[in-house]
Amino acid sequence: MKYVVLGSSAAGINGARELRRIAPDCEIVLISKDKNIYSRCILHQYLGGQRDLEKLSFVEHDFERLYDVDWKKGRSCVGLKPKEQVVLLEDGEMVGYDKLLIATGSHTFIPPVKNLKEAKNVVGFRNVEDIDLLKEVAKTSRNILVMGAGLVGLDCASGFLELGVKVTLVEMAGWLLSKQLDERAAKTYQEAFSKHGVKQHYGVGVEEVSLDKNQNITEAILTDGTKLPCDFVVVTAGVRSNVDFLEGTGIETSCFGLVYDETGKTSDENILQEMYQEPAPFGR
Numbered sequence: 001m002k003y004v005v006l007g008s009s010a011a012g013i014n015g016a017r018e019l020r021r022i023a024p025d026c027e028i029v030l031i032s033k034d035k036n037i038y039s040r041c042i043l044h045q046y047l048g049g050q051r052d053l054e055k056l057s058f059v060e061h062d063f064e065r066l067y068d069v070d071w072k073k074g075r076s077c078v079g080l081k082p083k084e085q086v087v088l089l090e091d092g093e094m095v096g097y098d099k100l101l102i103a104t105g106s107h108t109f110i111p112p113v114k115n116l117k118e119a120k121n122v123v124g125f126r127n128v129e130d131i132d133l134l135k136e137v138a139k140t141s142r143n144i145l146v147m148g149a150g151l152v153g154l155d156c157a158s159g160f161l162e163l164g165v166k167v168t169l170v171e172m173a174g175w176l177l178s179k180q181l182d183e184r185a186a187k188t189y190q191e192a193f194s195k196h197g198v199k200q201h202y203g204v205g206v207e208e209v210s211l212d213k214n215q216n217i218t219e220a221i222l223t224d225g226t227k228l229p230c231d232f233v234v235v236t237a238g239v240r241s242n243v244d245f246l247e248g249t250g251i252e253t254s255c256f257g258l259v260y261d262e263t264g265k266t267s268d269e270n271i272l273q274e275m276y277q278e279p280a281p282f283g284r
């Protein structure tokens, strides 16, 4: 049996590990856009310099050998032929499978703010490449705006603080971490960020960004009319599922991503979103 796993982050890696456990003799091919295996949860420490790439990893150093996985790293899947049971990679290679596990996760959502999509000096806070760019940005930018004060936005602000860079947070909700905290609890964190020089704007969104002739943002205009000087924007305002490569395949998706049942099966019986694990019997 040949399994192909798409994605080498938390879901894909643990899917591959689980496959090796339940099917010791199967062939496993892991395909990922990512060239490295790393935890996104600690990317702020990569920005802040407390961890290097090696220390972001959550796998054994000999993961591929240990789990006998053929990892095609830095390779994107751009299509799928469910009837032929093959995935198409961007360089034209086709990889056949008996069963396919899709664990392609998500990407940064860029909100429909005027001029934002066209701007050059804007990035998300999700991939190691984003953080590599931000490390460079931190050396020269003086007015970095972080759009969104949820968990990821705060990670971003904290990472920058480690570098001595004080960002500006703009959040549409009335306070930071509005999904996790009430206003009173949030105040404690807001004050702590203020003490460290982080400027914060709550209850307002970014309505528009102004661009110079090189398509670089120079100013952000907020929904209350406030104009903020700005030479870089980090967008931390949510994500969208990576399911573009499924377009036209007939595999069911919704606005949230791939549709699957409680056992992880998608609308195609050979394609799984997540491995289904039998509940462990008592005593194990």
Ligand SMILES: Cc1cc2nc3c(=O)[nH]c(=O)nc-3n(C[C@H](O)[C@H](O)[C@H](O)COP(=O)(O)OP(=O)(O)OC[C@H]3O[C@@H](n4cnc5c(N)ncnc54)[C@H](O)[C@@H]3O)c2cc1C
Pocket: 006, 007, 008, 009, 010, 011, 012, 031, 032, 033, 034, 039, 040, 041, 042, 043, 044, 075, 076, 077, 078, 103, 104, 105, 106, 107, 125, 126, 151, 152, 155, 242, 245
């Ligand atoms: C800054 C930050 C901090 C976070 N902190 C926490 C935390 O403290 N606690 C917590 O529980 N969660 C946290 N999260 C969320 C957590 O990181 C995600 O839930 C987790 O990464 C999801 O894993 P995943 O494997 O489903 O997808 P992803 O991590 O999105 O990985 C998707 C994988 O698929 C690959 N891929 C995508 N498209 C293709 C394609 N077309 N072809 C080939 N490969 C493809 C990518 O290269 C990647 O390897 C944080 C996230 C971020 C960004």
